Amino acid sequence: MTAIFYILAGIMLAAACYVAVSRDIARAVFCFFGVLFAMAGLYIFALADFVAVTQILVYAGGVVVLMIFALMLTDKQLLENIRRGESSGPRLFRARALPSILLALAVFAVLLQVITAVDWGNMAWRHEAVAAGNRITGHENMVENVGVNLMTRYLLPFEVISVFLLAALIGAAYLARGRTNN
Amino acid sequence: MSHFLIVGAALFSIGLYTVFSRKNAILVLIGIEFMLNAAILNLVAFGRYDRIDNEGQVFAIFAIVLAAATVAVALAIIINVYKQYKTIDPDKIKDMKY
Numbered sequence: 434m435t436a437i438f439y440i441l442a443g444i445m446l447a448a449a450c451y452v453a454v455s456r457d458i459a460r461a462v463f464c465f466f467g468v469l470f471a472m473a474g475l476y477i478f479a480l481a482d483f484v485a486v487t488q489i490l491v492y493a494g495g496v497v498v499l500m501i502f503a504l505m506l507t508d509k510q511l512l513e514n515i516r517r518g519e520s521s522g523p524r525l526f527r528a529r530a531l532p533s534i535l536l537a538l539a540v541f542a543v544l545l546q547v548i549t550a551v552d553w554g555n556m557a558w559r560h561e562a563v564a565a566g567n568r569i570t571g572h573e574n575m576v577e578n579v580g581v582n583l584m585t586r587y588l589l590p591f592e593v594i595s596v597f598l599l600a601a602l603i604g605a606a607y608l609a610r611g612r613t614n615n
Numbered sequence: 616m617s618h619f620l621i622v623g624a625a626l627f628s629i630g631l632y633t634v635f636s637r638k639n640a641i642l643v644l645i646g647i648e649f650m651l652n653a654a655i656l657n658l659v660a661f662g663r664y665d666r667i668d669n670e671g672q673v674f675a676i677f678a679i680v681l682a683a684a685t686v687a688v689a690l691a692i693i694i695n696v697y698k699q700y701k702t703i704d705p706d707k708i709k710d711m712k713y
Contacts, residue, residue: 476659479619480663481675537635540627540628587673
C-alpha cells in the first residue's frame with residue numbers, strides 16, 4: 434500500500450516539475466492533468482474518497498478543459514511545435530530562473546524544517562481523536578457522512594459558496610464576452 | 616502523516632517556482648493551482664482525524680470550488696488581456712488602464 438503512495442507522489446512531483454520547466458506549453462497543460470489525477474489518488478490514500486471524486490470532476494473535467502480552451506484562444510503557435518515534431522525538451526537551468534529556484538528552495542527548506550521538527554505521533558489532538566474513535570479507518574461510509582454534514586453542520590458555508598460560484602461564473606462570462614462597438 | 620505534508624510542501628515549492636519563472640500567464644495560473652492543491656492535500660491529511668464532523672474534507676471541497684471559480688475568472692481576464700495586448704507574457708504587460 435505505501436509503495437503505491439510513493440509511486441503516486443513520484444508521478445505527481447515529476448509531472449509538476451515537467452510543468453515547471455517545460456518549454457512546450459501544450460505538453461505542460463497535459464502534465465498538469467496528470468498532476469491532478471495523481472493528487473486525486475493521494476486524497477484516496479488520505480481516506481477522503483469524496484474529495485478525490487470531486488477533484489477529478491471539477492479539476493480534470495472542468496479546469497483543465499478551460500485552460501486548454503484559453504490556451505488555444507491566446508497562443509497561436511500552441512500546437513505547431515507538436516505538429517512539426519520538434520525536439521523542444523525542457524531546459525533545466527536558466528540563469529534568469531536562479532532567483533525563483535532559490536526562493537522555492539528556501540520556502541521548501543522552511544516547510545521541511547517545520548514538518549520534521551513537529552512530532553506528529555504525539556500530538557494531543559491526535560491522541561484525543563484516536564481515543565474518541567474519531568479517526569477514519571477506511572471501513573466507514575464516508576460519502577454519506579460528508580453529505581449529511583454538508584447539509585446540516587456546514588449549510589451556511591455551502592450556500593454562501595454556491596452564491597459565490599454563481600457570481601464568479603456570471604462575472605467570468607461578462608468579462609469574456611465580445612465587446613460590442615456602439 | 617508527515618509524508619503527506621512533505622509531498623504537499625514539495626508541490627507548493629514547485630508551484631511557487633512555476634509562478635515566478637514562467638513567461639506565460641496561463642502557466643502562472645497553473646502554478647497557483649499547484650499551491651492550492653498542496654493546501655488541499657494538507658486539509659485532507661489532517662481531516663483524517665475528524666470522522667464525525669469531517670471539517671478537513673468539507674473545507675477541502677470548498678477550496679476546490681473556490682479554485683474553480685478563480686480559474687474561470689482569471690482565464691476570462693487573460694483572454695481580455697490577450698485581446699488588448701496580443702500577448703500574455705506578464706513581463707510585457709506594462710499599463711493596467713486602457
